[in-house]
Amino acid sequence: MKGSVAIVTGGGTGIGAAVVRRLAERGVHCVINYASSRDDAEALADEVGEGAIAVQGDIVEDAACRALAASALSAFGRIDFLVNNSGRTKFANHEDLDALSAEDFIDIYRLNTIAPFQMIRACAAAMKQGPHSAVVNVASVAGVFGNGSSVAYAASKGALTTMTKSLARSLAPAIRVNAVAPGYVGTGWFEKRLGEAGFAALNAQIASKTPMAIAPGPDDIAGPIVMLLDPASRVITGETMLLDAGAHLDVGLSRRPGKEI
Numbered sequence: 001m002k003g004s005v006a007i008v009t010g011g012g013t014g015i016g017a018a019v020v021r022r023l024a025e026r027g028v029h030c031v032i033n034y035a036s037s038r039d040d041a042e043a044l045a046d047e048v049g050e051g052a053i054a055v056q057g058d059i060v061e062d063a064a065c066r067a068l069a070a071s072a073l074s075a076f077g078r079i080d081f082l083v084n085n086s087g088r089t090k091f092a093n094h095e096d097l098d099a100l101s102a103e104d105f106i107d108i109y110r111l112n113t114i115a116p117f118q119m120i121r122a123c124a125a126a127m128k129q130g131p132h133s134a135v136v137n138v139a140s141v142a143g144v145f146g147n148g149s150s151v152a153y154a155a156s157k158g159a160l161t162t163m164t165k166s167l168a169r170s171l172a173p174a175i176r177v178n179a180v181a182p183g184y185v186g187t188g189w190f191e192k193r194l195g196e197a198g199f200a201a202l203n204a205q206i207a208s209k210t211p212m213a214i215a216p217g218p219d220d221i222a223g224p225i226v227m228l229l230d231p232a233s234r235v236i237t238g239e240t241m242l243l244d245a246g247a248h249l250d251v252g253l254s255r256r257p258g259k260e261i
Contacts, residue, residue, distance in 0.1 A: 001230060002027030004130075005076040007068060009033040009059055009119060010086035012041030014187040015138060018222035019083055024048040026226070028081070031072045033057055035086070059086060059115040065122040072126075079126040081229045084116035085138045087157075092150040105152045112156035113163065120167060120177070128174040132231035137164050137179040138221075141244050144181055157181070161240045168238030176237040178228045183244030186217045211246035220245075 006023050010016040011032035017040070020030045030052040034041035041054035055071045057064035072079050088111045092099035116137050127133035142148025143157025161179050168177040184206050191199040203215035214220070221243050227233060228241070242248055 003029075004080035004132075005029045005031070005072060005078050006081035006083065006229070007031040007033060007072050007079060007119070007123065008083040008085055009068075009115070010035075011083075012037040012044055012054070014189065015182070015185060015218045015221045015225075016083070016085040017044055018218035019085065019225050020044060020048060020052065022219075022222045022226045023081075023229075024051055027051070029076045031055055031068065031075065033059065033068055033086070035059070059119060060110040062118045062122075065115070065118040068119070069122040069126065072123075078130060079123050080130045080133050082119060082123050082127070082135045083138070083225060083229070084119055084135065086115060087112050087138065087140075089149040089153040092152070094147075094151050100150060100152050104150075105155070108150075108152045108156045109159070112153070113159045116160060117163060117167075120171075124171065124175065128171075132234065133174060134176040134229045134231075134233075135167070135178070136225045136228050137161075137177070138225070139164070139179045139181045139240060141181045141183045141242060141248060144240070144242065145248065164240060165238045172237060176228075176234070178236060178238065179240040180221060180224055180228070181240050181242050181244075182216065182221050183242075183247050184216060185221055186215050207245075209247065210244070211249055214245040216243065216245055 006028050008016050008019050011020050012034040023030055032041045032054045035058045045052040045054040053075050057068045059065050090104050137160050139160045140157040142154040143161050146154050148154045164177055164179040186203050206215035207213050
């Protein structure tokens with residue numbers, strides 16, 4: 001992977017930042033996209049060094065996607081990898097059908113589903129020139145099981161996993177397209193809102209409910225993302241990998257002593 005070039009959307013914080021660090025360790029040049037987290041993205045680019053640049057762009061706009069691809073080509077001359085990590089939600093009880101408007105659905109779909117398509121389209125021509133190009137879309141277990149923060153969020157991530165299969169088929173053999181579907185991820189978003197003690201308590205609660213006794217953090221998600229980008233995974237395309245420490249294994253949970261659900 002050394003010498004390759006990756007674009008990571010939402011790359012300044014959380015999972016995106018963890019992906020950038022892991023790629024940089026492998027000698028990959030990174031284009032760190034951000035919409036509003038300028039300080040975080042620029043600090044990360046400084047941390048990584050000459051192999052990274054931070055580029056602002058609201059990727060719900062197709063022009064911003066094309067400009068981001070152009071920035072990568074201008075800086076590094078190629079695009080090998082794309083990680084579609086940006087996303088948004090609106091918290092709404094699934095039983096409250098009046099909690100979401102059509103505008104809420106559209107706003108969530110624009111970033112969670114349409115923007116990844118626009119990014120892939122903007123990068124496809126350049127990526128087809130490389131010998132081992134790959135895309136990883138960051139979806140969610142909500143898109144697999146229909147749970148999560150809201151019906152709109154679950155639907156948008158479900159659409160993203162379906163689109164992953166469609167594009168894996170249409171872009172083969174030049175570009176592999178896969179997705180990861182995290183469950184809970186202990187990012188700074190939770191820590192800022194819950195405080196240190198509350199965040200620790202939440203992680204302990206999550207860990208107690210997973211077969212692997214883990215509350216996943218950003219780096220736990222970044223590892224599999226980089227694995228899917230690696231040319232060593234050349235036979236993997238069109239897949240969605242669940243990254244929830246086994247929380248989806250209800251049977252496994254029910255059989256753990258003291259962990260009945």
